[in-house]
């Protein structure tokens with residue numbers, strides 16, 4: 446039985462009529478840029494994130510970029526980021542002429558190790574960017590304590606709906622950054638993203654920066670960019686938003702079932718399974734298992750799963766400091782042991798909400814077969 450890593454067609458089938466209706470309304474209006482569709486989505490998305498403002502944007506990468514821009518971060522500044530994340534987390538810092546300063550992750554949640562943040566803070570540190578990797582926040586109390594008054598930019602690209610102490614991702618720092626890339630728990634039909642904030646002044650400036658720093662029309666107080674979300678994407682995301690919690694619950698249910706299946710297959714000794722840590726709500730954008738034997742076991746299982754049609758992927762094969770483009774950064778010379786362990790030993794397997802129990806049993810059976 447083939448089991449894809451993700452099958453978006455199943456979700457689309459349940460929403461097709463509504464999506465066709467709202468997109469047809471946008472076509473009929475011929476109003477494609479910002480406007481009511483975007484306002485409506487932003488209002489409800491802000492509420493969902495327990496945040497005062499949400500501002501729809503062109504992508505999650507642009508959300509991170511504009512968050513740094515609004516804080517005035519540029520040449521000579523440092524931003525603390527985890528050593529293990531999707532490239533954009535550090536790429537946006539570098540693009541603005543600032544320096545990404547890497548901190549290793551915990552192996553328990555794959556997130557920035559709060560204990561190591563303080564050692565990396567200097568006079569030049571202008572922001573700290575915790576990433577909620579795979580859909581779970583770090584211990585945000587510890588991160589905030591370490592950060593003191595340095596602003597936190599949440600990279601919540603993978604973690605819409607995740608919580609720490611009942612506070613939602615996007616309401617835990619100065620600015621929350623989201624991606625609506627199609628594979629995310631709340632996915633658009635193309636690229637889209639958003640930022641959230643509770644700060645009136647930051648919100649006003651973020652809204653301006655989204656349109657080249659313009660207010661009023663054709664008068665530019667700052668240099669921004671074209672970071673706008675499409676009305677079509679906002680209309681589709683607005684249809685999807687009321688279903689998001691049900692989908693996330695499906696992912697959580699699947700994670701619990703995997704745990705049972707791996708225990709029954711006596712694989713608990715050989716694998717490290719994702720854990721929902723205390724005070725958190727994990728939304729499992731990815732379900733990433735780690736092999737205690739590291740690369741040989743991981744690569745063997747990956748090859749086997751691919752050969753039998755079970756989808757899997759490595760998120761991510763290199764740490765950020767190992768990326769060629771960062772080779773000259775001062776902190777790229779160090780070793781980030783936990784990040785390196787994750788890069789060589791982990792593998793994402795299917796977790797999407799529509800997955801059946803039979804499919805999940807098949808995934809675990811094939812993993813067991815490859816390890817036998």
Ligand SMILES: Cc1ncc(COP(=O)(O)O)c(C=O)c1O
Pocket residue numbers: 504505506507530531533534576600602603623624625626636637638
């Ligand atoms: C952790 C993280 N940060 C940032 C991004 C960038 O988002 P986008 O692809 O929408 O630009 C992603 C998307 O994959 C991500 O996973």
